[in-house]
Amino acid sequence: MEPSPGDPGRPRRTGPPPARQRVRAARSPDGGRNRGDRARPASEGLPGVTPVRYDAVETVARAVCHEEGSLLLLTDFDGTLCEFQTDPEQVALSPARRQLLASLVEHPRFDVGIVSGRPLGDIKSRVALDGAVYYAGLHGCEIEGPHNAATAPINDAELPDLAEAATRLDVIAAAVEGAFVECKRQSVTLHLRATTTEDRRRAESRFHDDTRDLLARQRLRLQPGDCILELLAASSWTKGDAVIWIRRDVERRRATSVRLVYLGDDQTDEHAFAALGSDGVSVAVGPRPSGARYRLPDPPAVEHLLGRLVEDITTA
Structure with missing residues (x-):
């Protein structure tokens, strides 16, 4: 295992600012x-x-x-x-x-x-x-x-797919109130916790449609979570x-x-x-x-x- 490169800092976030949403x-x-x-x-x-x-x-x-x-x-x-x-x-x-x-x-x-x-x-x-x-x-x-x-370690061949995934998820988030995208070193995540149930279902359906070909390349893997959908580098x-x-x-x-x-x-x-x-x-x-x-x-x-x-x- 390789030594840690150090603190990567806070992730990039795109989409509507969650701070404006009511926190419950x-x-x-x-x-x-x-x-x-x-x-x-x-x-x-x-x-x-x-x-x-x-x-x-x-x-x-x-x-x-x-x-x-x-x-x-x-x-x-x-x-x-x-x-x-x-x-x-x-x-x-x-x-x-x-x-x-x-x-x-x-x-x-x-x-x-x-x-x-x-x-x-x-x-x-x-x-x-x-x-x-x-x-x-x-x-x-x-x-x-x-x-x-x-x-x-991250495979350099996975980086373009992560960047492409971030671009596609940005488009999905822009169309859904409360959604936003988080980009990390080895993953990109669509957050849907602040969306309505109906909007969440639509966003999840579009996510699967828009990332099917990316996942078929086998350089990324899907990790669903609680109100999130995350794509990670396959080598992670x-x-x-x-x-x-x-x-x-x-x-x-x-x-x-x-x-x-x-x-x-x-x-x-x-x-x-x-x-x-x-x-x-x-x-x-x-x-x-x-x-x-x-x-x-x-x-x-x-x-x-x-x-x-x-x-x-x-x-x-």
């Missing part, structure tokens, strides 16, 4: 009061819908801490540590959640890392933790640890690659094996869940279908879990 904070299904203390369905009372069963925070905490030894806690950012916002620039880590993470970072049993689709420089500035923290940006393409760093790494790299680095530094815990809400996090191994603890956040072993409802429940882990290490 996400809420948990029970109005924000429930913190995941009991199992509950995500679709309770809806006819014809199979309920999603959430695990109690205590159940997940026991799964994490039931064995002695070193733990590597990795977590997604948007939708897991923080509630979604219509404008991604407005997403912020709360002081309470930052302090809980800091307490885990300071404990000798834990290593902590953030694995995000945001560029490395962006996620580092938003999390802003002191100490030996791992950061992985661009879905694992940029990784920085306390002593080592890595970045996925995944969050699963980041999990493997970080685990090896931690085990090399500690000179012992570590047990992995990963929390994530997005389809991109499935690559990370698959990389954990049989002894890992995978935790999906929200109702999206997932192969994770455990499930919590929302970021407030994740905050409660972090608090429970801090309680466990301080009373042990």
Whole structure:
């Protein structure tokens, strides 16, 4: 793996400025009061819908801490540590959640890392933790640890297709109120969270029509997400690659094996869940279908879990 080229800075954004749109904070299904203390369905009372069963925070905490030894806690950012916002620039880590993470970072049993689709420089500035923290940006393409760093190489043949994709997505975004395009080093993303349901469906249909030939060239790959459609360079790494790299680095530094815990809400996090191994603890956040072993409802429940882990290490 090649050394990281450094902080790429903030991504380019095109389309209507999201700052002008009304931002509405996400809420948990029970109005924000429930913190995941009991199992509950995500679709309770809806006819014809199979309920999603959430695990109690205590159940997940026991799964994490039931064995002695070193733990590597990795977590997604948007939708897991923080509630979604219509404008991604407005997403912020709360002081309470930052302090809980800091307490885990300071404990000798834990290593902590953030694995995000945001560029490395962006996620580092938003999390802003002191100490030996791992950061992985661009879905694992940029990784920085306390002593080592890595970045996925990009094939020069993929760059023209990324540029062409950005041009096509700009046209789609210009025709849809609330849509905008985000260009990163190895991807281009169409954001649709601030659009109406009808406009979103039209934009998604046009996206698939307008990018079919680009994907057929096999130099880009499609990564759908929560109200986003992202095209990445085919050679780019995944969050699963980041999990493997970080685990090896931690085990090399500690000179012992570590047990992995990963929390994530997005389809991109499935690559990370698959990389954990049989002894890992995978935790999906929200109702999206997932192969994770455990499930919590929302970021407030994740905050409660972090608090429970801090309680466990301080009373042990």
